[in-house]
Amino acid sequence: MCGIVGYIGYRQAAPVLLDCLKQLEYRGYDSYGVATRSDGISIYKKKGNVSNILPDASALQGICGIGHTRWATHGIPSDINAHPHLDCKGRIVVVHNGIIENYAVLKRDLISRGHTFRSETDTEVIPHLLEDAYEGNLLEAMSRIVEKLEGSYAILAISEDDNCIVAARNQSPLVLGIGDNELFAASDITPLLEYTNRVIYLEDGDIAEIHPDTHMIYQGSIIQDRQVQEIQWTPDTVQKGGFAHFMLKEIYEQPDVINRAIHSLTPQSLPSFFRDTRSITVVACGSSYHAGFIFRYLIESTCGIPVRVELGSEYKYNSIPFGDLIIGISQSGETADTLSAIKKGNCNNVPTIAITNVLNSTITRHADATILMQAGPEISVAATKSFIAQLGILLQVVNLLSGNACDAILSHAGFAIKKVLQLELGEAVHLCSSANHIFFVGRGSFYPVMMEGALKMKEISYIHAEAYAAGEIKHGPFSLLSSETPVVAICMPGPAYAVMLGNLKEMKARGTPIIAIGSKDDTELYELVDVLIPLEVEHLYLQILTSTVILQLLAYHTATNLGREIDKPRNLAKSVTVE
Numbered sequence: 001m002c003g004i005v006g007y008i009g010y011r012q013a014a015p016v017l018l019d020c021l022k023q024l025e026y027r028g029y030d031s032y033g034v035a036t037r038s039d040g041i042s043i044y045k046k047k048g049n050v051s052n053i054l055p056d057a058s059a060l061q062g063i064c065g066i067g068h069t070r071w072a073t074h075g076i077p078s079d080i081n082a083h084p085h086l087d088c089k090g091r092i093v094v095v096h097n098g099i100i101e102n103y104a105v106l107k108r109d110l111i112s113r114g115h116t117f118r119s120e121t122d123t124e125v126i127p128h129l130l131e132d133a134y135e136g137n138l139l140e141a142m143s144r145i146v147e148k149l150e151g152s153y154a155i156l157a158i159s160e161d162d163n164c165i166v167a168a169r170n171q172s173p174l175v176l177g178i179g180d181n182e183l184f185a186a187s188d189i190t191p192l193l194e195y196t197n198r199v200i201y202l203e204d205g206d207i208a209e210i211h212p213d214t215h216m217i218y219q220g221s222i223i224q225d226r227q228v229q230e231i232q233w234t235p236d237t238v239q240k241g242g243f244a245h246f247m248l249k250e251i252y253e254q255p256d257v258i259n260r261a262i263h264s265l266t267p268q269s270l271p272s273f274f275r276d277t278r279s280i281t282v283v284a285c286g287s288s289y290h291a292g293f294i295f296r297y298l299i300e301s302t303c304g305i306p307v308r309v310e311l312g313s314e315y316k317y318n319s320i321p322f323g324d325l326i327i328g329i330s331q332s333g334e335t336a337d338t339l340s341a342i343k344k345g346n347c348n349n350v351p352t353i354a355i356t357n358v359l360n361s362t363i364t365r366h367a368d369a370t371i372l373m374q375a376g377p378e379i380s381v382a383a384t385k386s387f388i389a390q391l392g393i394l395l396q397v398v399n400l401l402s403g404n405a406c407d408a409i410l411s412h413a414g415f416a417i418k419k420v421l422q423l424e425l426g427e428a429v430h431l432c433s434s435a436n437h438i439f440f441v442g443r444g445s446f447y448p449v450m451m452e453g454a455l456k457m458k459e460i461s462y463i464h465a466e467a468y469a470a471g472e473i474k475h476g477p478f479s480l481l482s483s484e485t486p487v488v489a490i491c492m493p494g495p496a497y498a499v500m501l502g503n504l505k506e507m508k509a510r511g512t513p514i515i516a517i518g519s520k521d522d523t524e525l526y527e528l529v530d531v532l533i534p535l536e537v538e539h540l541y542l543q544i545l546t547s548t549v550i551l552q553l554l555a556y557h558t559a560t561n562l563g564r565e566i567d568k569p570r571n572l573a574k575s576v577t578v579e
């Protein structure tokens, strides 16, 4: 949530900062702002989206500056609440990602001592605290004030009198990019790819003083020697590459992504914790939770290992059994709720495995073992290729634990996905586009596939979409069925086929339009439903993967049909770093 960036070097800072903010926008996009330092501090900040930059922003002078693109937590999106925030005298300026939980107490105290606040944000306490603590050195002031801050933060600050940027991190991501005679700081590596591939990941408790040619990182008063890492992602991976939207590009990358994810795990690289586990708890949020849910069905039926799947947000504050092994799934590796579950496991001596897309993300530093998704950067807020990569990894875990029984099947995964990318979905899209409510139903492992399908539909098309285990829909939701409430169903041959077909007949009897994903030869289903989307693959794993892709495309085309903002849906942001 929210992207921050800092630059100090030889170029004009404002255009660099704005360029980086555009790359970080998927982390938040309700307002943006930049501040630079030359003779004094200059600021430009505005409600809205950084793509609509006005010329005044890039005209700010100075070769040192900080920037922010916001996902509001405290105070509405507005020009005033946009970051950066200033102290009373306008000499110190700050951008912040996170939440200062004790801001109300700090703010009351600062006001009683004469400080004037301009915004409603929690962030604004930081420049005022720095103002009080400042005795001629910004780094020292930052060291004094972080002790007073409770909550999560990645902070960048500059001042009129210090020729440097000062950074501080606690539970919000922050990375330094090392260039030639220029240094960057950012929430993640995506905006840096254009400028450098050499980075340092800051850790909780770090405070850094950043100059163009040098940086010092401290924990308290002790200097830290942090390794510079070379990143492999290239700038073209964060471009649209001719596609109308990142989401579509990322959907089309999935044949390669699934193959990479599956091959990334071999019998040798499978974390040993899997081998003798008698129970597993998967903790995740959003799409990752759905991937965990699918895994549960497959590993329980194939290996008989009981699995709990828990929402990250519910895990921390409730007494939920750990099991023998905790798996945290997070695309960004920064999801606050999932991270806290991993930490809870650590405190209780339960082995933990992270499945994430981002090398060196925070979760990888807390988990006992990490499996990388290998999906490459995902820019669209709606997860697609990262979800497929998660499925690839989890299917491969099941495969490896069951003696490689499905090697041959999984080797077809990329090809199977490529084929469904060509499907014609016009009729189904037409039905969905005119609906206000859509039900997504399935049985067994197709139920969580449908949960993911409904999530995709609601997040980008803004149509209310709800997933149900098909057998449950009679227990209440039937009252909502009508000719205006389409149902999307998966009805593949298998043990639950007959009962699923029966469910669809009951729905049809209420006049409900049905879009079914089913076997291409199923004439009975074809005659029953309004639209049959044909699947040619016979193995369950391939059915799960291909129907997931169909549901992504259905959501994408419905949302484009309705003229929605595809890559940056309203109110959302990628990488949910606050609880």
Ligand code: GLU
Pocket: 001, 002, 028, 070, 071, 072, 073, 074, 075, 081, 096, 097, 098, 099, 100, 121, 122, 123
């Ligand atoms: N809490 C800060 C605000 O509302 C920062 C939000 C964020 O990290 O997204 O302005």
